[in-house]
Amino acid sequence: MSKGLPKRSEDYSLWYNELVKRADLAENSAVRGCMVIKPYGYSIWEKMQAELDRMFKETGHTNAYFPLFIPKSYLSKEASHVEGFAKECAVVTHYRLKNAEDGSGVIVDPEAKLEEELIVRPTSETVIWSTYKNWIQSYRDLPLLVNQWANVVRWEMRTRLFLRTAEFLWQEGHTAHATREEAIQETEQMMNVYAQFAEEFMALPVVRGRKTENERFAGAEDTLCIEAMMQDGKALQAGTSHFLGQNFAKAFDVKFAAKDGKLDYVWGTSWGVSTRLMGALIMAHSDDNGLVLPPKLAPTQVVIVPIYRGEEEFKAISEKANEFATALRRVGVSVKFDDRDTHKPGWKFAEYELKGVPVRIAIGPRDLENGTVEIARRDTLTKETFELNSQPIEQKILDLLDDIQNTIYNKALHFREEHTTEVNSWDEFKEVLENKGGFIAAHWDGTGETEEKIKELTKATIRCIPINQKQEEGECVLTGKPSKGRVLFAKAY
């Protein structure tokens, strides 16, 4: 292991970048803006995927797979949609390479030009709705509840590992319904699924809300979202769920015959979360020693480190360690017994702290004598001597993992509460944003102009209109015009 990480208090951004690299989560690739997700980072993403996939299936969705490429004309069919994505589209124009005739190497064969350019999907509404046209004839074909796990590409100019990359991994749900109400219900349901996933598994409290018109998905009638707060007080949009109205059904002429035989356009939703969640997970909980992972998403929940001199001590300790590992695995805990003799215990302690393993058990010769082990928890960096005859170790560890999961969640919740401020004047708004950060709950006059103006002046955006917004008369913090409730402003990732 190399020297310590940069400190969050000194350079939060550098701390994040270094942590992502040193904890073996991801790195930049040779292609601008595209990342390599390293095995350890990917194993966390796999755990997220597994839970989300289970939740999608439990709510009646099935997976499918649609093409990577979208004909340019398809993307253009929904006007505001193409408007929203045109500036960041990777375009395939040719389908062959050849050797240059002047011997200068391999070139794109100018004769192998596509008749119509293909866009590498930035999102799949258009290609999916063009398919749904053939899948949907009558109300019996509805609802159609499909999800896809895929890679998408948005040619971003400024990128950061996990948070904003030219290519990222995500899931995108695309559903079709017979009624407006049912589609709205689905939109809300999936926002709630995301919120539940964030809170229960990522230990990440989120605000459920609605985007303003300015911040809506290109092609949606309504965008719901979950917004989380990072330790630097900035907001991070962690998932969105869109009510598409009949926009894409109209663009792709997807109609269905109702029970009474009447033809109508289908109602749609789409919803997604991405590898951006990895960035949220890292930034919400980790500290200056490295990653802090919620036990429910940690690839390794417990590491056992032997402390010994000589073969004989090692043998006795290994026996005990293997016994614990077996007992823990039997109750579903993932355990690693790190018996490598190539690294010292101190090195291992630091390594697993950096990697965010929630619980460390250390066993030395004195522990064997005393019938104890040392148990350290990653989140609080505290240690205790555990008496093996006080209770079964597997119960001790299960309780501890639960406690860690809850503690991390509560800490993040407390932080968010501490960093959510109601302000009632423009001076106060600027002052809080500048000196404290976090969410600012303020009145807003409901216009896009004011929203835009505030963004220009402060870089703060309206993260959402909370679902549980209190009805409250007030005056817009910038214009003084009337408002009926507070919205959440913040600087955001």
Added chain:
Amino acid sequence: MSKGLPKRSEDYSLWYNELVKRADLAENSAVRGCMVIKPYGYSIWEKMQAELDRMFKETGHTNAYFPLFIPKSYLSKEASHVEGFAKECAVVTHYRLKNAEDGSGVIVDPEAKLEEELIVRPTSETVIWSTYKNWIQSYRDLPLLVNQWANVVRWEMRTRLFLRTAEFLWQEGHTAHATREEAIQETEQMMNVYAQFAEEFMALPVVRGRKTENERFAGAEDTLCIEAMMQDGKALQAGTSHFLGQNFAKAFDVKFAAKDGKLDYVWGTSWGVSTRLMGALIMAHSDDNGLVLPPKLAPTQVVIVPIYRGEEEFKAISEKANEFATALRRVGVSVKFDDRDTHKPGWKFAEYELKGVPVRIAIGPRDLENGTVEIARRDTLTKETFELNSQPIEQKILDLLDDIQNTIYNKALHFREEHTTEVNSWDEFKEVLENKGGFIAAHWDGTGETEEKIKELTKATIRCIPINQKQEEGECVLTGKPSKGRVLFAKAY
């Protein structure tokens, strides 16, 4: 359900295409050569993925994710590699769209041209080895055992659903080793993992073998493969495992310090299977009534169909059906109770036959009286009346699923044996190929010229030199030159 499928005996190719579409497995998309994998097809692929992923992890591999795009210069670094893939590369040249100034619509922005063109990965050796350069310094970093689940693009001119598509899904393992021997061992191990998966889960007997030099992967020193036989007697390459020697290590300058401090290039392997396996699965077992799925990969293993008149009968039958479903689920069987009143039993029978559900249980009022159910198996299309008091139904079904899995396998094995012919003359070769098809075991003089000539004359290729090839003196079936063992020829997908 629409009318019957075309018959295999009349038009095998049409039968396959229609089956894929009617059983809701996949369909063509608006983008030439790119398919949509429909929910039912994808659920079978997910089962394959789950088993393969488990097998990869059990053999020490971890998953990671590498970029979709490969800089053109990277692809060119390994000479035979670029040679092999240049003719089918989708090329990204631009990164933005804009509105045409003449108002004609959305066009590719000519000013947003990439400095270096990007290739949509046809396979990831180059981008991965360029990354491995930074991951590998010493023998302690080896072996590096990484797999990736991803989409890849090869711009094929003639495509067929699952078998040959411009975009397909696959996994690609990429490993790095300190010694030649260890890399060869890995190459063999992964061929064996594929063979085990094919035989145990897909119920698909395969020949393990080695490709000839002509048929080797572009950039490999040796390509091992598993070859299966379809019901029309054509061969299908179901998986390949490549020993890369030090080719990619040299192209990307990946060296490691051995224990003695000596620097050497790393030894590599790569191996993959793709959604092509779906094609193999379908073509190996299915019949003129539809899909036949091996129970171990069937998304639904048992369907229960009630046969009733009126609400009262339905209630009594439903109670029984739900009791069975619960008992079966408890022992890990996936069951669907199709209680829809919108479709008649006969329609359902045909539908589940088409979809390849291995076991159908029908329950009618007389069954209730007699304490029986009707059990039908999909593979043999046979039915029996099962006495419920003869043994627990879950044991009956578990045994039946096992039996179906074995029967399907043995049927395919028998077919392959019947269609593997040793021939000793050129006339016999042509005669067998023409009239019987299948694998032809023949002597070959070992030259690429002869192999090429035979392909030109007959369209048959050398599928592989079997791993268990008998040492046997003989004369090349075309040239009469000496040979030391038979190789397998066939027409292939």
